[in-house]
Amino acid sequence: MIDIHLSKKEVSLYTNIIINSIKTRIDKIKAKGGVVALSGGIDSSLVAVLAKKALGDRVLALIMPEEGVSPDTDTNHAKEIVRRFNIPHREIPINGAIDWFFNIFPEKELSKREVKLALLNVKPKIRMIINYLYANLENRIVIGTTNKTELLLGYGTKYGDLAADIYPIADLYKTQVWQLAEFVGIPTEIVKKKPTAGLWKGQTDEEELGHTYEEIDKILYTLVEMEFSVKEASEYLGMPASVIEDIFKRVKLSEHKRKTPTITRLSRMCLDKDWRYPVERY
Amino acid sequence: MRNLRVGIGQIITRLGDIKGNRERILRFIEKGTKEDVDVIVFPELSTLGFGSGDIYLDKINENLKLVEELIELSKKIKPYLIIGFVDRDERGFFYNAAGLIGNGKLIGVHRKLQLVNYRLFDEKRYFAPGTRAQVFNAPWGKTGILICEDVWFPEPARILAFRGAEVIFVLSASPFDREKPEVWKTFLTSRVYDNILPIIMVNQAGVQDGVTYWGGSMVFDASGNLLHQAKLLEEEFSVAEVNLELSKVLRRRDIRLRETRFEVIEELLNAYKEMQK
Numbered sequence: 361m362i363d364i365h366l367s368k369k370e371v372s373l374y375t376n377i378i379i380n381s382i383k384t385r386i387d388k389i390k391a392k393g394g395v396v397a398l399s400g401g402i403d404s405s406l407v408a409v410l411a412k413k414a415l416g417d418r419v420l421a422l423i424m425p426e427e428g429v430s431p432d433t434d435t436n437h438a439k440e441i442v443r444r445f446n447i448p449h450r451e452i453p454i455n456g457a458i459d460w461f462f463n464i465f466p467e468k469e470l471s472k473r474e475v476k477l478a479l480l481n482v483k484p485k486i487r488m489i490i491n492y493l494y495a496n497l498e499n500r501i502v503i504g505t506t507n508k509t510e511l512l513l514g515y516g517t518k519y520g521d522l523a524a525d526i527y528p529i530a531d532l533y534k535t536q537v538w539q540l541a542e543f544v545g546i547p548t549e550i551v552k553k554k555p556t557a558g559l560w561k562g563q564t565d566e567e568e569l570g571h572t573y574e575e576i577d578k579i580l581y582t583l584v585e586m587e588f589s590v591k592e593a594s595e596y597l598g599m600p601a602s603v604i605e606d607i608f609k610r611v612k613l614s615e616h617k618r619k620t621p622t623i624t625r626l627s628r629m630c631l632d633k634d635w636r637y638p639v640e641r642y
Numbered sequence: 643m644r645n646l647r648v649g650i651g652q653i654i655t656r657l658g659d660i661k662g663n664r665e666r667i668l669r670f671i672e673k674g675t676k677e678d679v680d681v682i683v684f685p686e687l688s689t690l691g692f693g694s695g696d697i698y699l700d701k702i703n704e705n706l707k708l709v710e711e712l713i714e715l716s717k718k719i720k721p722y723l724i725i726g727f728v729d730r731d732e733r734g735f736f737y738n739a740a741g742l743i744g745n746g747k748l749i750g751v752h753r754k755l756q757l758v759n760y761r762l763f764d765e766k767r768y769f770a771p772g773t774r775a776q777v778f779n780a781p782w783g784k785t786g787i788l789i790c791e792d793v794w795f796p797e798p799a800r801i802l803a804f805r806g807a808e809v810i811f812v813l814s815a816s817p818f819d820r821e822k823p824e825v826w827k828t829f830l831t832s833r834v835y836d837n838i839l840p841i842i843m844v845n846q847a848g849v850q851d852g853v854t855y856w857g858g859s860m861v862f863d864a865s866g867n868l869l870h871q872a873k874l875l876e877e878e879f880s881v882a883e884v885n886l887e888l889s890k891v892l893r894r895r896d897i898r899l900r901e902t903r904f905e906v907i908e909e910l911l912n913a914y915k916e917m918q919k
Binding site (some may be wrong): 370373376377380381385386388402526635636637639640641 | 656657693694695696697753764767818820848849850851852854872875
């Protein structure tokens, strides 16, 4: 079976394909360019650099930190990326928007855990609004930064960071994202740092998910690409079935995040079931 | 020595964009004419673009009109044309087809035998499968045409070899995924070895709706040498020369085609019937 790690040749070819796909979509729909929300993490850094290679100065990176919560290192890394790769950008802290939202929100029982968690998801949605504001301003598309690992786990906010027009790196596992990032010359300290969704101070993805990305990717690759059952994967990887089951459960529960909203079918031409047209349609 | 000069029309087609695809096809025909090639080969479903979904049904007539235009054009040019389009029969069935056009005539049409309906593909939603693998007479000799998946199976190329094909053209629109170009190279080589025939595969290039067609069209001589490979991913017109005598030279001592036994083929049919039970 093929290793999850790409060969050098594959890394270069995949990079080419992704650049080509970004450029083609923009050209076809005659958009002015693309917007990328750049946190300074590995995924958005890679997408910003690939978009720059595809579109030149027609890409706009939006750095939208929540000051005091988003790690300074991330914001500094975002600035380092735009400087090093000469990417047009804006910096827009979102603290004001978050405060405003918290103030108008009538449910004041903020001590409740569920309410707090739900409000955490407001932050990526605020960034989404700013993304699309810039997209609408100048006829740009929003270039999403999710990867296959996140998308399979449902580790993203629907209509928040997952809201986009294209997902250029969403067929790459995190492990492969690291490889491409290194290849395009993203500084090692950005590649090597612990990934974080930046939802609260000190948060790291791996702590929240309960496993390292290396482990998760191995499990996902075995379940999805090799099509092993939980039991087979457990034997193959020498890992407890409960761990694999836990990951598999996330995949099953997050199917809705990978689909458009389900339409109740009444006609013979239900738009999400019977009607089949490409997006790039003439 | 009898050489066939082939123009490889590795174009980027756009989904349902007949006007744009027509322009690209005509531009490549112009190049091929200047290069004095014998034949210009375009990818699978070049008129409409592979992966067009329900547009196949909407734009059937415009697509057929373009084929008519190419037939008319072929009166005025030397190169013959092999091009993928959507064919329709008198019953109104649609086919993923390829036409051999030359000298003002549609000399032959091959209808894809092995429709793809797995992974991202849903060809059976639109197309009926072809049932025949015929060879057509062209100025350079007997010519077989296959479409993409047809060559993933050993039988269609075999039938063409039995029918005396001197060269096989394969039109494809192969979506990129991991190791795909290597896989193609491997089984195209097998088809060449099996049948001791030159094979010319022309693949689509470019990205459509997130699917990358990897280009990399390949030309093999009858001994299995990869004579020419077009660029990966990019639109490109290139020219390759294939020796059409080589298979006859090789077949003086390589007797496999001749020695294929009737009893074995009969046994193949028996085994197939058993498998279907």
